Amino acid sequence: MTVSLQNVSDAKIESFAAQLDPxxxxxxxxxxxxxxxxxxxxxxxxxxxxxxxxxMTAALAAKLFPDNARSAGNLATALxxxxxxxxxxxxxxxxxxxxxxxxxxxxxxxxxxxxxxxIMAIQEQRVSLLNEVIQQNIMSMDANNQKIKDxxxxxxxxxxxxxxxxxxxxxKGKREGLELDIANIQAEIxxxxxNSQSDTIKLQGLINKQNQALExxxxxxxKLSDVMNKIVGNFR
Numbered sequence: 001m002t003v004s005l006q007n008v009s010d011a012k013i014e015s016f017a018a019q020l021d022p023x024x025x026x027x028x029x030x031x032x033x034x035x036x037x038x039x040x041x042x043x044x045x046x047x048x049x050x051x052x053x054x055x056m057t058a059a060l061a062a063k064l065f066p067d068n069a070r071s072a073g074n075l076a077t078a079l080x081x082x083x084x085x086x087x088x089x090x091x092x093x094x095x096x097x098x099x100x101x102x103x104x105x106x107x108x109x110x111x112x113x114x115x116x117x118x119i120m121a122i123q124e125q126r127v128s129l130l131n132e133v134i135q136q137n138i139m140s141m142d143a144n145n146q147k148i149k150d151x152x153x154x155x156x157x158x159x160x161x162x163x164x165x166x167x168x169x170x171x172k173g174k175r176e177g178l179e180l181d182i183a184n185i186q187a188e189i190x191x192x193x194x195n196s197q198s199d200t201i202k203l204q205g206l207i208n209k210q211n212q213a214l215e216x217x218x219x220x221x222x223k224l225s226d227v228m229n230k231i232v233g234n235f236r
Contacts, residue, residue, distance in 0.1 A: 001088045002052050005045035008094050013041045019090040020083055027082045032060050039063070051094065053080055053087045120224065123217040130210040137206060141199045148192045155185045 005013075017037035024032045040059035041051060049055055057079035058072070065072040162178040165171050 001091045002050050003091050003094045005041065005049070005051050005094070008041075008045065010038075010042070012094055013038050013045075015093055016041065016090050019093070020086055023083055023086050029079060029082055032079065036060060036063070051091065053084060056087075057083065120217070120220060123213065123220055127210060127213045127217055130206060130213055134203065134206050134210060137199060137203050141196065141203065144192055144196050144199065148189060148196065151185055151189045151192065155182060155189065158182050158185060 014034070017034040020037055021034040024037075037056070037060070040056055040063065043059055044051060044055055054076070057076040060079055061072040061075040064075060158178055158181050162175060162182065165175055165178065167175065
C-alpha cells in the first residue's frame, strides 16, 4: 500500500505509529517504538516521499545504521516481516477522507482569497462525501443480503433434515432440537430483513440529498458563470 504523506498531519502520523507500537514491542525490535516510527514518517514527509512498508522500514534501519548500507538493508528486511501484517491496516488511517479533502481545498482557496472557488469546492466535496457514504451503505446492504441468503440456506437445510427425521419416540429430542433451530433461524432472517428495509429507506434519503447537492452545485456553477460573463461584458 502506498500513501502520500504530503498533507498528512502530525496527529495522524502519531495515530499510525501508535497502531504499530505494540507490534514492535512484541518483537525483538522493541526500540522501534511509536516515537521512532513517527520520526521516520516525518522524515519521509519532509523528503517528499510516499509512505510504503519498504520506505518506512528503510528509514528506520538507516537511522540505526547510517553508515552501513548492508546492515541497514538486512534490518529493513527483518522489519518488513515484523510490521507487514499490520502495516496496511494502520496505513488506512492516513488515507484522506472526503472531509479532509474538503478542508484542504477550502483552506487553499481561502488563503488565496478566491472565495468563489472555496464555495464551489465546499459544494463539490459535499457531493463527494455523500457519494462515499452511499457506497458504504451499499456495501453494508450487500453484506446484510448475503447474511439473509446464508440464513435461508441454513433454514432450508434444517427443514429438510426435520422432514427426513422420522416422527417417533426415538427421534423426539432430535426433532425438538431441529424445530428450535428452525425458529431461531427464522427469527434471525426476520431481524436481518427489518435491517434491510431500514437500510433501503436510509439509502434513498442519502440519494435524495446527493441529488439536491448536485442540483445546488450545478446552479452555483451557472450563477458564477453568469456573473463572470457580466463582468467581462462590462469591460467591452
